[in-house]
Amino acid sequence: MRQNKGSDEADKRALRRHIAEARRALTADDVRVAAAALAEQALALPELTQARTVAAYVSVGSEPGTRALLDALHERGTRVLLPALLPDNDLDWGLYTGEDSLAPVRHGGKMHLFEPGGAPLGPDAILKADVVLLPGLAVDRRGMRLGRGGGSYDRVLARLERAGARPSLMVLLYDAEVVEHVPGEPHDRPVHAAVTPSGVRRFG
Numbered sequence: 001m002r003q004n005k006g007s008d009e010a011d012k013r014a015l016r017r018h019i020a021e022a023r024r025a026l027t028a029d030d031v032r033v034a035a036a037a038l039a040e041q042a043l044a045l046p047e048l049t050q051a052r053t054v055a056a057y058v059s060v061g062s063e064p065g066t067r068a069l070l071d072a073l074h075e076r077g078t079r080v081l082l083p084a085l086l087p088d089n090d091l092d093w094g095l096y097t098g099e100d101s102l103a104p105v106r107h108g109g110k111m112h113l114f115e116p117g118g119a120p121l122g123p124d125a126i127l128k129a130d131v132v133l134l135p136g137l138a139v140d141r142r143g144m145r146l147g148r149g150g151g152s153y154d155r156v157l158a159r160l161e162r163a164g165a166r167p168s169l170m171v172l173l174y175d176a177e178v179v180e181h182v183p184g185e186p187h188d189r190p191v192h193a194a195v196t197p198s199g200v201r202r203f204g
Contacts, residue, residue: 007183008183008184008185009183011183012146012149012182012183015137015138015146015179015182015183016137016146016148016149019137019138019146019177020137022174022176023061023062023063023174024062026062031062031065032065033197034064034065034174034197035059035064035065035066035067035068035069036065036068037197037198038064038065038066038069038172038195038196038197039065039066039068039069039072041195041196041197041198041199041200042069042133042170042172042195043069043072043073045170045193045195045200047130047131047168047170048073048078048131050130051078051129051130051131051168052078052079052130053078053079053080053081053128053129053130053131054073054078054079054080054081054129054130054131054132054133055080055081055082055083055093055126055129055131055132055133055167056069056070056073056080056081056082056096056133057082057083057133057134057135058070058082058102058113058114058115059135059172060112060113060114063135064172064173064174064196064197066133066172067099069133070082070096071098071099074096074097074098079095080095080096081093081094081095081096081121081125081126081128081129082094082095082096082102082115082116083115083152084105084115084116084120085105085107085113085115085152086123089150089151089152089155090123090152090155091123091126091152091153091155091156092120092121092122092123092125093116093120093121093122093123093125093126094115094116094117094118094119094120094121095116095118095121096116097118101116101117101118102114102115102116102117103115103116103117123159124159124163126156126159126160126165127159127160127163127165129165129167130167130168131167131168131170132156132160132167132168132169132170133170133171133172133195134147134153134169134170134171134172134191135147135148135153135171135172136148136171136172136173136177137173137177138173138177138178138179138182139171139173139177139178139179139182139191139194139201139203140178140179140180140181140182141178141180141181141203142182142190142203142204143190143191143192143193143194143203143204144182144184144188144190145171145182145188145190145191146182146183154187154188157169157189158187158189161189168192168193169189169190169191169192169193170191170192170193170194170195171191171193171194171195172194172195172196173194173195173196174196174197175196175197175198177196178194178196178201190203190204191203192204
């Protein structure tokens with residue numbers, strides 16, 4: 001069993017490296033064009049059209065861009081929650097009310113993140129979300145998501161499950177990041193859909 005777990009971890013690390021390299025090869029124009037297409041696909045989804053509260057995140061670097069999507073949701077009147085990383089890697093939440101509500105934050109030696117600058121709402125604020133937009137590096141045909149390895153969103157998903165909350169879970173990715181298989185662990189939870197610049201893939 002340990003050998004299988006170790007093999008899965010090695011496979012995850014290799015897949016993370018492969019995707020990170022592909023993202024680093026993207027130009028600024030590639031990222032900008034993909035972000036506009038991603039926002040268009042996401043905003044047409046009935047889950048997002050009907051949602052009162054959406055938990056999202058601010059993309060950084062060559063991640064699939066979320067800024068246009070955040071602004072469009074806010075302009076619609078949707079309540080948008082954004083994460084703030086806590087010292088134990090759990091997530092607090094705050095409101096997005098436009099670009100001026102963001103503050104650059106550096107956590108240790110990691111890259112700058114953009115977090116909500118207003119009053120923190122607490123980790124349980126996520127329980128009010130109708131849709132949770134998750135960052136990720138890949139998803140497979142079962143809906144199993146490959147995260148960045150920090151475990152923050154594993155905690156979020158576990159918190160939702162413990163509370164009996166059932167928001168729509170969606171991961172935002174580039175087209176090539178929908179893959180055949182993502183190595184999984186017993187605590188991993190599948191997402192309901194992946195949104196990419198070319199369309200939406202639903203699972204289960």
